[in-house]
Amino acid sequence: MSRKRQKEKTEKANTEEEASKNASLMIRQTPNDKLPAQTFDEYQCSGNVEIDFPGLCALLDMKDIPAVITKQPASSTAETEGGDTEDTQSQTNAAPLWSKPCLQVELETEDPLSTKSLKASGWKVDEQIARVLQKMLPSLNKLQNLQFWQAGLTDRMVISLMNTTSLCSNLSAVTLEGNALPEQSYHLLLSEDSNLTHLSLRNNRIGDEVARVIGTALSTTRSANKSLMSLNLAFNSIGDAGASHIAQGLRLNRALLFLSLSNNQIGDSGAAHLAAILGEFALTHEEVVERRKLLLERKQSPFRGDADQSPAGHLTSGPSSTSLSKGTSKKKEASKKDEKPAANTENPKSNKKSSDIKVPQSKGGKLGGKEKPLSAQEDKSITTPNEEEAVEIVNPLLDQSVQHRDGEIFLPGNRTLTSLNLAGNRITEKSLPLFLKSLEMQGEGGGLLRLCLQRNHFPPECECYVKIKELMTLTDPVEKNSSEQTEEEGHGA
Numbered sequence: 237m238s239r240k241r242q243k244e245k246t247e248k249a250n251t252e253e254e255a256s257k258n259a260s261l262m263i264r265q266t267p268n269d270k271l272p273a274q275t276f277d278e279y280q281c282s283g284n285v286e287i288d289f290p291g292l293c294a295l296l297d298m299k300d301i302p303a304v305i306t307k308q309p310a311s312s313t314a315e316t317e318g319g320d321t322e323d324t325q326s327q328t329n330a331a332p333l334w335s336k337p338c339l340q341v342e343l344e345t346e347d348p349l350s351t352k353s354l355k356a357s358g359w360k361v362d363e364q365i366a367r368v369l370q371k372m373l374p375s376l377n378k379l380q381n382l383q384f385w386q387a388g389l390t391d392r393m394v395i396s397l398m399n400t401t402s403l404c405s406n407l408s409a410v411t412l413e414g415n416a417l418p419e420q421s422y423h424l425l426l427s428e429d430s431n432l433t434h435l436s437l438r439n440n441r442i443g444d445e446v447a448r449v450i451g452t453a454l455s456t457t458r459s460a461n462k463s464l465m466s467l468n469l470a471f472n473s474i475g476d477a478g479a480s481h482i483a484q485g486l487r488l489n490r491a492l493l494f495l496s497l498s499n500n501q502i503g504d505s506g507a508a509h510l511a512a513i514l515g516e517f518a519l520t521h522e523e524v525v526e527r528r529k530l531l532l533e534r535k536q537s538p539f540r541g542d543a544d545q546s547p548a549g550h551l552t553s554g555p556s557s558t559s560l561s562k563g564t565s566k567k568k569e570a571s572k573k574d575e576k577p578a579a580n581t582e583n584p585k586s587n588k589k590s591s592d593i594k595v596p597q598s599k600g601g602k603l604g605g606k607e608k609p610l611s612a613q614e615d616k617s618i619t620t621p622n623e624e625e626a627v628e629i630v631n632p633l634l635d636q637s638v639q640h641r642d643g644e645i646f647l648p649g650n651r652t653l654t655s656l657n658l659a660g661n662r663i664t665e666k667s668l669p670l671f672l673k674s675l676e677m678q679g680e681g682g683g684l685l686r687l688c689l690q691r692n693h694f695p696p697e698c699e700c701y702v703k704i705k706e707l708m709t710l711t712d713p714v715e716k717n718s719s720e721q722t723e724e725e726g727h728g729a
Contacts, residue, residue: 275295276292276295276296276367276371279291279292279295279371281371281372281374281375282349282375283349283351283375283376283377284348284349285304285306285339285341285348285351285354285372285376286304286306286341286348288372288375289301289302289304289339289368289372290304292368292371292372293364293365293368296364296367296368298364300337302337302338302339302359302365303337303338303339304338304339304341305338305339305340305341306341306342306343306348307340307341307342307343308343308346309342309343309344309345309346336359337359337360338359339354339355339356340353340354340355340356340357341353341354341355342355342381344378349378350378351376351378351379352378352379352380352381353379353380353381353382353383354369354376354379354381354382354383355381355382355383355384355385356383356384356385356387357383357384357385357386357387358385358386358387359387360387360388361384361387361388361389361393362388363393366389366393366396366397369397370396370397370400373397373400373401373403373404374400374403374404376404377404377405377406378406379404379406379407380406380407380408380409381407381408381409381410381411382397382401382407382409382410382411383410383411384411384412384413384415385411385413385414386413386414386415387414387415388415389412389415389417390417390418391417391418391419391420391421394412394415394417394421394424394425395421395424398410398424398425398430402429402431407431407432408431408432408433408434409432409433409434409435410425410432410434410435410436411435411436412425412435412436412437412440413436413437413438413439413440414438414439414440415440416440416441417440420442420445420446422437422440422442422446422449422450423446423449423450423452423453425437426450426453426454426461426464426467427453427461428453428459428460428461428462430461430463430464431463432463432464433463433464433465433466434464434465434466435464435466435467435468436466436467436468437467437468437469437472438468438469438470438471438472439470439471439472440472441472441473442469442472442473442474442478443472443473443474443475443478444474444475444477444478444481445478446478447469447474447477447478447479447481447482448477448478448481450469450481450482450485451481451482451483451484451485451486452481452484452485453485454482454485454486454489454492455485455486455487455488455489456485456488457488457522457523457526457633458526460488460489460490460491461489461491461492462490462491463491464491464492465491465492465493465494466492466493466494466495467492467494467495467496468494468496469482469495469496469497469500470496470497470498470499470500470657471498471499471500472499472500473500473501474497474500474501474502474506475500475501475502475503475506476501476502476503476504476505476506477506478500478502478506479497479500479502479505479506479507479509479510480505480506480509482495482497482510483506483509483510483512483513484509486510486513486650486653487513487517487523487632487647487650488523488631488632488633489650489652490632490650490652491652492652492653493652493653493654493655494653494654494655495653495655495656495657496657497510497656497657497658497661498657498658498659498660498661498688499659499660499661500660500661501661501662502658502661502662502663503661503662503663503664504662504663504664504666504667507658507661507663507667507670507671508667508670510656510658511667511670511671511673511674512670512674513649513650514649514650514651514653514656514671514674514675514677514678514683514684515649515673515674515675515677515678516639516646516647516648516649516677517646517647517649518644518645518646518647519633519644519645519646519647523633524645526633527633527634527645530631530633530634531634534634632647633647635647635648649674649677649678649683651678651682651683652682653683653684654683654684654685654686655684655685655686655687656684656686656687656688657686657688658687658688658689658692659688659689659690659691659692660690660691660692661691661692662692662693663689663692663693663694664692664693664694665694665695665698665700665701668689668694668698668700668701668704669700671687671689671704672700672703672704672707675687675704675707675708676707683711684708684711685708685711686708686711687704687708689701689704
């Protein structure tokens with residue numbers, strides 16, 4: 237008798253389950269706005285990843301849907317697992333070992349709508365998953381950090397995701413590590429319109445050519461990234477040529493605070509270029525001509541009210557372009573901006589962390605004619621009438637502390653960069669005096685607080701390196717009691 241009841245109970249359960257499936261199918265087929273979306277495009281994201289992610293995957297008829305693992309605010313390991321330990325030891329040519337797919341979510345509060353970090357670590361993100369993420373991102377208005385570690389992303393996926401992240405008002409940090417992009421589109425993450433403040437590109441097989449494009453993205457005579465404060469290029473294949481390109485980008489960049497080039501292939505030549513931009517350096521012909529151009533434009537429109545009367549072919553930035561400069565006072569705008577190509581649409585966001593004074597921009601960078609640089613007297617005569625306003629100009633080419641010597645114009649150097657990590661490269665004792673000279677030149681006027689040169693090709697007891705460490709100890713209080721910790725960090729970053 238019990239077996240008969242059990243059989244009836246099982247049949248009833250199966251019947252109810254089948255009826256439920258049929259009802260669900262009928263609901264999908266019923267045209268009603270209040271009912272669940274019938275297609276992927278119709279789906280309205282709620283901002284709850286645990287609901288939206290599997291729901292969107294199902295609408296794409298995905299068979300194996302990655303799990304969503306949510307970490308509550310109490311967890312402090314979300315940003316260190318897999319990224320800061322595993323990949324630091326991996327080789328740049330190692331094949332990715334994809335694990336069981338899961339999307340790691342970290343919440344800012346207990347509210348499921350407060351996602352602040354998304355991470356895909358050690359599993360292949362295919363086109364469908366990338367499409368789902370692209371659909372979800374705009375609804376995550378608390379998202380701050382987006383991480384991909386050995387996720388097998390392609391250039392197309394990265395470009396699509398980055399185009400979408402422009403709609404994420406709070407997104408400031410992107411980690412893309414262990415992803416060797418075939419077309420190497422990493423520089424797009426450093427575009428002038430990008431609002432990212434932290435970018436990690438470790439272990440991506442980045443070589444000298446990609447370093448060249450990254451250097452150009454950091455700054456040229458006519459453009460500069462004004463948001464990025466931290467750039468990690470460790471564990472790549474950057475050599476002397478690549479380091480010189482990065483150094484070139486640091487000449488006129490006044491936003492970047494932290495740069496890691498550890499565990500690359502940089503020798504004395506590349507190190508010399510990096511050391512040179514830290515201390516006083518002479519402007520090139522192109523920079524001198526651009527400086528003269530900016531000064532002349534400034535003279536023609538000394539007041540903001542006259543800013544619209546700019547030369548043909550130039551756009552002026554309005555009064556709303558002022559912004560805070562790294563915790564200091566607001567800067568007045570004194571330069572103008574060329575028209576951008578149609579492909580570069582205007583970014584609607586204006587929450588840049590550093591100075592937003594833009595320099596005239598063009599892709600070519602070459603200037604016609606062989607104009608002679610202004611003499612010291614001519615230079616002074618142009619800047620004197622508006623000396624008070626000129627002091628507030630952010631553009632390094634218009635720095636008032638320039639010096640004129642022997643027919644050349646010298647800038648004080650990049651004193652914005654506070655941390656430079658060159659540990660684990662091929663630098664010899666030959667380059668150390670150049671770093672020491674630049675550090676001494678910086679003095680108390682800002683500049684490096686931390687310079688990591690461990691594990692290079694020189695003995696740690698050599699006199700010049702000892703002097704550099706002593707000098708860094710004076711500027712970085714942490715250095716006094718953490719020399720061993722510094723060595724360890726230099727190995728991992």
